[in-house]
Amino acid sequence: MTVLALDNVSKRFGPIEVLHGVDLALEPGEVHALIGENGAGKSTIMKILGGFLDPTAGQVLLDGQPVHFASGPQAEAQGIVVIHQEFNLAPDLSVAANVFLGREAGAWRLDHAAMRDATAALLKRLDTSIDPDARIRDLSVPDRQMVEIAKALSRQARVLIMDEPSAVLTHREVGALYAQIDRLRAEGVAILYCSHRLDEVAHLADRITVLRDGRVVRQALRGELTEDGMATAMVGRELQDFYPPKGQPGDAPALEVRGLTVPGRVRDVSLTLRRGEVLGIAGLVGSGRTELAEGLVGLRPATGEIRVEGRPVAIRSLRDAFAAGLAYLTEDRKEAGLLLDKGLRENLTLATLERFGAWRLDTAAEDAALDRATREFDIRAPRRDMLAGKLSGGNQQKLLLAKVMLPDPRIIIIDEPTRGIDVGTKRQIYAFIRKLAAEGRSLIVISSEMTEVIGLSDRVLVMREGRLAGEVAGQAMTEDNIVRLAMGVTGDVA
Numbered sequence: 076m077t078v079l080a081l082d083n084v085s086k087r088f089g090p091i092e093v094l095h096g097v098d099l100a101l102e103p104g105e106v107h108a109l110i111g112e113n114g115a116g117k118s119t120i121m122k123i124l125g126g127f128l129d130p131t132a133g134q135v136l137l138d139g140q141p142v143h144f145a146s147g148p149q150a151e152a153q154g155i156v157v158i159h160q161e162f163n164l165a166p167d168l169s170v171a172a173n174v175f176l177g178r179e180a181g182a183w184r185l186d187h188a189a190m191r192d193a194t195a196a197l198l199k200r201l202d203t204s205i206d207p208d209a210r211i212r213d214l215s216v217p218d219r220q221m222v223e224i225a226k227a228l229s230r231q232a233r234v235l236i237m238d239e240p241s242a243v244l245t246h247r248e249v250g251a252l253y254a255q256i257d258r259l260r261a262e263g264v265a266i267l268y269c270s271h272r273l274d275e276v277a278h279l280a281d282r283i284t285v286l287r288d289g290r291v292v293r294q295a296l297r298g299e300l301t302e303d304g305m306a307t308a309m310v311g312r313e314l315q316d317f318y319p320p321k322g323q324p325g326d327a328p329a330l331e332v333r334g335l336t337v338p339g340r341v342r343d344v345s346l347t348l349r350r351g352e353v354l355g356i357a358g359l360v361g362s363g364r365t366e367l368a369e370g371l372v373g374l375r376p377a378t379g380e381i382r383v384e385g386r387p388v389a390i391r392s393l394r395d396a397f398a399a400g401l402a403y404l405t406e407d408r409k410e411a412g413l414l415l416d417k418g419l420r421e422n423l424t425l426a427t428l429e430r431f432g433a434w435r436l437d438t439a440a441e442d443a444a445l446d447r448a449t450r451e452f453d454i455r456a457p458r459r460d461m462l463a464g465k466l467s468g469g470n471q472q473k474l475l476l477a478k479v480m481l482p483d484p485r486i487i488i489i490d491e492p493t494r495g496i497d498v499g500t501k502r503q504i505y506a507f508i509r510k511l512a513a514e515g516r517s518l519i520v521i522s523s524e525m526t527e528v529i530g531l532s533d534r535v536l537v538m539r540e541g542r543l544a545g546e547v548a549g550q551a552m553t554e555d556n557i558v559r560l561a562m563g564v565t566g567d568v569a
């Protein structure tokens with residue numbers, strides 16, 4: 076029994092066809108995972124199913140009958156609810172208002188207190204302590220995603236479509252999400268789930284559809300595909316040597332930090348980053364990793380001493396940080412970063428132009444920069460002259476990374492480098508980070524993915540409750556040791 080299906084669906088944007096004859100069937104009580112490289116067409120499929128885009132050819136079937144949804148809300152009225160890859164929240168409204176947005180006037184006739192209570196109950200079910208009265212603007216990225224999820228749960232879904240819901244979530248929140256997915260599955264909801272975390276796909280999915288370049292290349296049932304098998308099917312070739320060999324950092328300090336304190340968030344952190352080193356920073360969410368980075372690059376008021384290549388520097392703004400040779404890629408990429416209604420070239424060079432004031436690049440130089448960026452970061456853009464907003468989510472991320480690297484910084488701080496990036500491209504980004512280090516640049520990589528932080532770093536600092544809890548390197552760089560430090564478990568660190 077199929078609830079919602081695509082029957083031989085193709086989709087064209089202008090002259091470019093991005094989906095070619097896709098068949099997909101969603102069954103009640105099943106989690107169906109949709110996987111594929113960045114730009115394979117996953118979000119496009121989800122938008123077609125959710126009524127946000129029309130297919131160019133083929134049909135959408137609801138309960139076996141062809142349907143045409145004129146809009147997302149129209150599909151939602153039929154019980155088809157979408158959590159989009161990009162946030163769809165009103166930043167200036169409260170959490171509760173967002174959860175009920177578009178519904179206040181309906182048969183519900185909820186007053187504010189009732190809306191707030193219902194929202195609080197939903198959030199409690201998701202095991203979070205977000206205040207229903209908080210404004211979205213003031214929430215962290217993971218909290219915003221939890222509000223998106225709460226909003227979707229508040230609708231009576233027959234079909235729930237989730238486009239990378241977990242990409243920005245932390246371990247604990249992911250657990251709460253899984254619990255809700257299990258509950259909905261048991262209630263007979265059909266779930267379409269997209270993720271680049273293949274371990275999560277293996278854990279959740281009853282059925283997997285693999286998409287490559289807009290075509291379904293593989294369908295499998297639970298247990299029929301290993302994580303390696305998924306990666307191979309997505310990319311179309313075997314992936315080996317996931318992490319590049321580590322380097323030989325020099326002894327010269329590139330960045331020395333003494334007693335850095337960000338009031339209320341980070342206390343008395345001292346660290347030394349060597350030239351050519353990749354320094355990982357691990358820790359639980361809320362341990363102050365992002366706040367440490369933000370304090371370093373002038374995005375938060377901080378006290379303490381910072382030296383760059385031996386010279387004391389005063390960093391009070393991002394501009395000061397740039398001037399000192401630091402670059403920062405924020406984890407908050409959905410908010411800060413790209414101008415979605417500008418072209419790729421403009422996006423790539425904009426920050427660099429601003430930074431250097433009067434100096435400007437000519438078009439040829441901009442073109443060359445875009446060429447290089449597309450190659451080095453494997454940005455898959457169907458056209459060079461497209462708007463940044465029309466790139467797939469993962470490719471937007473790659474463009475941002477390229478933008479940060481353009482002014483040739485000496486010290487690079489990256490918060491969550493591969494969120495939303497497909498498994499094949501991850502390797503490219505890891506290789507790129509290593510190459511930067513081999514060239515004598517120094518990197519700090521904050522990551523919640525344990526395998527990533529271990530596979531990529533020369534040394535890992537672990538944060539706990541705003542302080543440095545310890546350091547691991549060489550053989551001691553194990554998941555177990557890092558978790559112990561992060562959780563404050565005492566005992567031998569072997």
Ligand SMILES: Nc1ncnc2c1ncn2[C@@H]1O[C@H](COP(=O)(O)OP(=O)(O)OP(=O)(O)O)[C@@H](O)[C@H]1O
Binds near residue numbers: 117118119455495497
């Ligand atoms: N509105 C649009 N106009 C033109 N091209 C588009 C538009 N939306 C998507 N595309 C293109 O369609 C292709 C598929 O994009 P889609 O967003 O579906 O990929 P995806 O599988 O979700 O990737 P990711 O993992 O990066 O999120 C990409 O090449 C993208 O650039």
Ligand SMILES: [Mg+2]
Binds near residue numbers: 468469
């Ligand atoms: Mg997508």
